[in-house]
Amino acid sequence: MAEIIPGRREEIKALKAEHGNKSLGEGIRFRGLTIPECREKLPKASGGEEPLPEGLFYLLMTGEVPTTDQVKLISEDWKLRAQTPLPSYLVELLSKNVPKTLHPMSQLTMAVMALQERSLFARAYGEGKINKNNMWEYAFEDVNNLIAVLPQVAALIYRTRYGKKAADSNVSDWAGRFAGELGFTDAKFTELLRLYLSIHTDHEGGNVSAHTVKLVGSALSDPYLSFAAGVNGLAGPLHGLANQEVLQWMLKLRREVGDSPSDQQITDYLWTTLKAGQVVPGFGHAVLRKTDPRYLCQRQFAQKHLPADPLFRLTSQIYEIAPRVLEEHGKTKNPWPNVDAHSGVLLQHYGLVEQDYYTVLFAVSRALGALSGLIWDRALAFPIERPKSLTTEAVKKLVGA
Ligand SMILES: CC(=O)SCCNC(=O)CCNC(=O)[C@H](O)C(C)(C)COP(=O)(O)OP(=O)(O)OC[C@H]1O[C@@H](n2cnc3c(N)ncnc32)[C@H](O)[C@@H]1OP(=O)(O)O
Numbered sequence: 001m002a003e004i005i006p007g008r009r010e011e012i013k014a015l016k017a018e019h020g021n022k023s024l025g026e027g028i029r030f031r032g033l034t035i036p037e038c039r040e041k042l043p044k045a046s047g048g049e050e051p052l053p054e055g056l057f058y059l060l061m062t063g064e065v066p067t068t069d070q071v072k073l074i075s076e077d078w079k080l081r082a083q084t085p086l087p088s089y090l091v092e093l094l095s096k097n098v099p100k101t102l103h104p105m106s107q108l109t110m111a112v113m114a115l116q117e118r119s120l121f122a123r124a125y126g127e128g129k130i131n132k133n134n135m136w137e138y139a140f141e142d143v144n145n146l147i148a149v150l151p152q153v154a155a156l157i158y159r160t161r162y163g164k165k166a167a168d169s170n171v172s173d174w175a176g177r178f179a180g181e182l183g184f185t186d187a188k189f190t191e192l193l194r195l196y197l198s199i200h201t202d203h204e205g206g207n208v209s210a211h212t213v214k215l216v217g218s219a220l221s222d223p224y225l226s227f228a229a230g231v232n233g234l235a236g237p238l239h240g241l242a243n244q245e246v247l248q249w250m251l252k253l254r255r256e257v258g259d260s261p262s263d264q265q266i267t268d269y270l271w272t273t274l275k276a277g278q279v280v281p282g283f284g285h286a287v288l289r290k291t292d293p294r295y296l297c298q299r300q301f302a303q304k305h306l307p308a309d310p311l312f313r314l315t316s317q318i319y320e321i322a323p324r325v326l327e328e329h330g331k332t333k334n335p336w337p338n339v340d341a342h343s344g345v346l347l348q349h350y351g352l353v354e355q356d357y358y359t360v361l362f363a364v365s366r367a368l369g370a371l372s373g374l375i376w377d378r379a380l381a382f383p384i385e386r387p388k389s390l391t392t393e394a395v396k397k398l399v400g401a
């Protein structure tokens, strides 16, 4: 990073000076690579087929596809960093003191906030050691320390809330450790988790969670404070919570009309949702205008590994019907499914059935995207974000309305 950053600083300064007034957009790409390209090019676990999230992190940080050895180094580094035991007050908090009714996303935010005590960035700032040139280094350490322990923290929330036990596992990549801590040993589930944690990392920087991390970080709040804020944004039903909402919506459909609904029953159920003034979870998108490529790659995974799963078949049936209904409804600019319309179905298949936990998985993945961006924000010394705010009266006066 120390070698890459100076050149990038110059490059971006020149680019902004020359082209800063143009507007841009290019769908979902990670450093220029599409989701299928990432799936193909990023290193896999031995015997595995899905990308290791560590590789995506490396790609987001450096702009280059890592070698298997480079990815291994990250896995080992994160494993080492995770060996510092979680603070006992955090373990007490999560395993004894939070009420079972507190949503797992709120528990995650509390846990990240509790870890903020470890921030090297905040400590260095307090000691007057931080300047624009070196601040990325402190952010880098905090980010890697936080990412390293997130699986442990998230799994502790899971085990406590649902009365589960960790599994004995000698898989040592980041997602593999997470699967074991969650109590899963099925190699297919671990592969699914590697894919899940790779594809949920980011979607440009403008989505609510990543942008919140960026915004809060722009005040030089440290990576723990910034990430906790982003997790709160992800917990909203129009964003990451749609992950859980989709499944609840589908299960309610099954409860109301049985396990094998007809096309007409699904159509009626969609209209009931829309006429009640609610959104159809998992459909629509703020910027995409076609089926989300993350939906499609999860669909491919299902077609390969669980083609006969009843919930997958229902998902496919809804895929046929919902876009037509949404088009007829005429409001949404994008009637096609997004990433959240598929993930829960896969997790259900492998026995991770606790829907209100799903967005925590999303958050663990989002840490890679949003926090790698945060390191770059500090490396490029981006300024504090501050959109202008005016009253409606002032706007009217200024535009002569
Ligand atoms: C990882 C992610 O965050 S992916 C998104 C996850 N969220 C969901 O799946 C929730 C369902 N979808 C939605 O609510 C929306 O499509 C969003 C929040 C994702 C995008 O919102 P917008 O950018 O405002 O979408 P858009 O410009 O198409 O909205 C136009 C209108 O269509 C409505 N609309 C959009 N999607 C849907 C939907 N799935 N069901 C019903 N109505 C919808 C909007 O509510 C809005 O209505 P309004 O004019 O009465 O205010």
Ligand SMILES: O=C([O-])CC(=O)C(=O)O
Pocket: 202, 203, 204, 206, 207, 208, 209, 286, 287, 338, 339
């Ligand atoms: O881009 C968005 O607004 C929502 C999304 O898909 C994501 O955050 O992954």
